Amino acid sequence: MTASNKDLFGLMPNGEEVHSYGLQNANGMSVKVVTFGATVSELKVPLKNGKSIDVVLGFDSLEGYLQSFQLAGAPYIGATVGRYAGRIHNSTFNLNGQKILLNKNNNNNSLHGGLVGFSQKVWTVTNETFGKEPAITLTYTSPANEENYPGDLTVNVTYTLTEANELKIDYSATTTEDTVVNLTNHSYFNLDGHSSNLNEQELVVNTDQILEITSEGIPTGRYLQVENTEFDFLTPKKCPSVIDNSFVLHNKNEFAASLFSKKNNLKMIVFTDQPSVHIYVGGNCSNKIKGKENADYHPLSGICFETQNFPDAPNQDHFPSALLKKGDEYTQFTTYKFESF
Template sequence: MEIKRNSQIKTVSVKNFFGLMPDKEEVYSYELFNKNGMSLKIITYGATVTELKVPLKNGQIVDVVLGFDTLEGYLQSFQLEGPPYMGTTVGRFAGRIHNGSFELNGQKILLNKNNNGNSLHGGSVGFSQKIWTVEKVTEGDNPSVTLSYTSPANEENYPGSLAVEVTYTLTEENELLIQYAGKSTEDTVVNLTNHSYFNLEGHSSNVKDQDLIVNADQMLEKSADNIPTGRYLETAGSSFDFLTAKKCPSEIDNTFVVTHKDEAAAVLFSNKNNLKMTVYTDQPGVHIYVGGNCFNKVKGKENADYHPLSGICFETQNFPDAPNHEHFPSAVLKKGDEYTHETVYKFQ
C-alpha cells in the first residue's frame, strides 16, 4: 500500500545496511524522524533521498518522493537511456554545459561529455554515483545527517580538488532543509542541487492534477538541445506563466529565474491529499522538470512502474551553462572561498 496509518511516532535515527557496490563497498541508509511523524531516508550512494514520508491531516502518511527499494535499482537506473538521477545530489555542475567546455582564467576546460555532446549533471560519473561519507548524525529536535565527498582534481576534468558537504535536516515545522558547502584547492566551477522527484499523492501516482505555482517573471530561453541561449524570456502571458496556479504540465524542462529570495520560489499543491509543498532557495534559479520514466526496465519502490508523469523536480541551482555566459550569475568558486547553498521544502 502506498499510504498507511501512522501507529507510532519514532524519534531516534536508524542506520541500516542498504547494499554492496560492484567493488564490494558497503552502502548504508540513514532514517530521521521528527516529532510530527515525518520521516526522511538518505543513502550514502549519491547522498540520495530515497523516502520522504509526510503525515496528512487524516492521520495517514504519504511517501512524497520517487525512489527504489534496492541499491541495484539505483545502479540500474544509471544504465537507462535517460538516467533519472532519482533523489540524488548532483555535482560538480547541475544541468548542462554546452559542448562540455568552458574557459576559466584564460584556460579552456574540456569536460567529459555524456549528453548529446554536452556535459550533464557532472559528467559520466558525477557526484550522484559516488559513495559519500557520513560525517555526523544529530537527534532530538530538528534531526540531521551530514554527508561529505571529496572530488579529486581533474575528476571529469574539473580543476581543483573539491571537498563538499550536504546536510539534510528534518525540522519540527515539517521542512526538509538541505544545506551545501564546498571548498576547492584551485579555482573551479560548482553548481550543486538535489534531484528528488516529488509527488504529493504518493510516489506511485502521477502529478497531472496537482497545482503548480512558480514565482518567476522570467525564464531562460534554450536551444533545441536544452542549452541556454543566454536570453531571458518574460513568462507573462505564456504557457510558462505559473504566477497563478496551473495544473502540472505534462512536459517541462526549464529554468526559471528566482528574483525574490525572501519569497517562495515555487509551490506544489494536491487537492486530493490537501497537502502543500513550498520551495524556498537562495539560488538564482529553479529548474523544473516533470518526469521519472524508467521505461518499464527498472521497478520503483513497492514495484511501481515510473512513467513520464510520475514526479516533478524542483532543482534549485545556478543557471545551466553559467560558465559560458558572462551575464549569468557566476558559478566560479575561487581557491579557498566557500560555496554555500540552502534550499527548503516545506510541507503543510
Template sequence: MLKSHFSQFSTALNKKSFGFLPNSEEVFCYALKNNKGTELEVINYGATITSLKIPINEKEKVDVVLGFENLENYINSFNLSSAPYLGAIVGRYAGRINNARFMLNGKTIQLTKNHNSHQLHGGFEGFSKAFWEVKSVTTNKNPSITLQYTSKDGEENFPGELSVEVTYTLTEENELKVEMTAKSSEDTVINLTQHSYFNLDGHSSDIINQELFVNSHQTLETNINTIPTGKFFEIKQTPFDYTSPKECPTKIDNTFVLDKKNEVAANLLSKKNKLKMSVFTNQPAVHIYVGGNCFNQIKGKENASYHPLSGICFETQNFPDAPNHEHFPNSILKKGVTYHHETTFKFEKL
C-alpha cells in the same frame, strides 16, 4: 553482481544496510523522524533521498518522493536511456554545459562529454554515483544527517580538489532543509542541486491533478539541445506562466529565473491529500522538470511503475551553462572560498 544485505533499522543508529557496491563498499540507509511524524530516509550512495513520508491525518502518511527499494536499482537506473537521478545530489555542475567546455582564468577547460557533445549533471560519474561518507547523524529535535564527498582534482576534468558537504535536516515545522557547502583547492566552477522527484498524491500516482506556482516572470531561452542561448524569455501570458497556480504541465524542462532569493520560489498543491509544499532557496533559479520514467525496465518502491508523469523536480541552482555567459550569475568558486547553497521544502496541510 551486487551483493545484497538488508536488515531492520538499528534503534541506536537509525540505519540499516542497503547493499554493497561492486567494490564491496557497504551502503547504508539512514532514517530521520521529527516530532510531527515526518520520516526521511537517505542513503550514502549519491547522498540520495529514498523516501519522505508526510502525515496527512492521524493514521496515514504519504511518501512524496520517487525512489527504489534497493541499491542495485539505483545503480542500474543510470543505464536507462534517460537516467532519472532519483533523489540524488547532482554535481560538480548541475544542468548542461555547452560543448562540455568553458574558459577559466584564460585557459580552456575541456570536460567529459556524456550528453552528445555536451556535459550534463557533472559527467559520466558525477556526485550522484559517488560513495559519500556519513559525517554525523542527530536524532533529537530537528534531526539531521551530514554527508561528505571529496571530488578529486581532474575528476570529469574539473580543476581543483573539491570538498563537499550536504546536510539534510527535518525541522519541527515539517521542513526538509538542504544545506550544501564546498571548498576547492583551485579555482573551479560549481553548481549543485538536489534532484528529488516530488508527488504529493504519492510516489505511485501521477502529478497531473496537482497545481504548480512558480515565483518567476522569466525563463532562460534555450536552443534545440536545451542549451541556454544567453537570452531571457518573458513568460507572461504564455503556457510557462505559473505566477497563478494552475495544473502541473505534462512536459517541462525549463530554468525559471527567480524574482527574489529566499522568498517562496515555487509551490506544489495536492487537493487529494490537502497538502502543500513550498520551496525556498538562496539560489538564482529553479529548474523544473516533469518525469521519472523508468521505461518499464526498473520498478520503483512498492512495485510502482514510474512513467513520464510520475514526479516533478524543483532543481534549485545557478543557471545551466553559466560558465559560458558572463552576464549569468557567477559560477566560479575561488580557491579557499566557501560555496553555500540552501534550499527548504516546507510541507503544510491545506
C-alpha cells in the same frame, strides 16, 4: 528522534557498502537518505487525517539506483547532483585563461557532472544530530581532474527535518584550486504518493521569467517573459506533462515554487537562495526498472524542483558566477516545506 536508523542498503560492484539512514522529527515526518549519491530515497509526510504519504520517488535497493544510471536517459532519482548541475555547452568552459574540456554525456554537452557525477559516488556520513530536529551530514571529496574539473572539491550536504515539517538541505564546498560548482537535489515529488501521477496537482512558480534555450536545452543567454505563454505559473495551473526549463528567481526572501494536491490537501512550498529553479517533468524508467513497492514510474510520476545556478553559467558572462575560488566557500540552501490542511 533519539537515534538514526542505519541499515545496509547494498554493495557496490567493488564491494563497498552503501547504507541508508532514517530520520524522524517530533511530528512524525521522516526521511531516508542513502549514501550512494547522498540520495533521498523516502520522504513521509503526516496528513491531517492521521495518515502519512511518501512524496518522493525512489528504489527499494541499491541495485535499482545502479540500474537507473544505465538507462539512456538516467533519471537521477533523489540524488545530489554535481560537480555542475545542468548542462555545460559543448562540455567546455574557460577558467583563468585555460580551456577546460569536460566529458560529454548529453549529445556534445556535459550534464549533471558528466559520465559519473556526484550522484553515483558513495558519500561518507560525517555528522548526525538527534532530537526534535534531526539532521545528517554527508561528505564527498571529488579529486582534481575528476570528469576533468580542476581542484579537489570537498562537498558537505546536510539534510534536516525541522519542527515546521520542512526538509532543509544545506550545501557547502571548498576547493584546492579555482573551479566551478553548481549543486542541486534531483528528487521527484508527488504529493499524491510516489506510485501515483501528477495530473491533478497544481504548480506555482513565483517568477515572470525563464531562460531561453536551444533545442539541446542550452541557454541562449536571453531571458524570456512568461506572460501569455505555457510557462506562466504565477497562478496555480495543473502540472505540465513535459517541462525541462530554468525559471529565473528574483527575490531570495520569497518562495520559489509550490505544489498542491487537492486529493490529500497537502502543499509543498520551495524556498532557496539560488538564482534559479529548474522544473523538470518527464523522467521515467522506460518500464525497465520497478520503483520502490513495485511501482511503475512513468513520465508523470514526479516533478523535480532543481534549485541551482543557471545551466551553462561558466560560458555566460552575464549569468551569476559559478566560480569557486581557492580559499572561498560555496554555500546554498533549499527548503521543502509541507503544510497539511
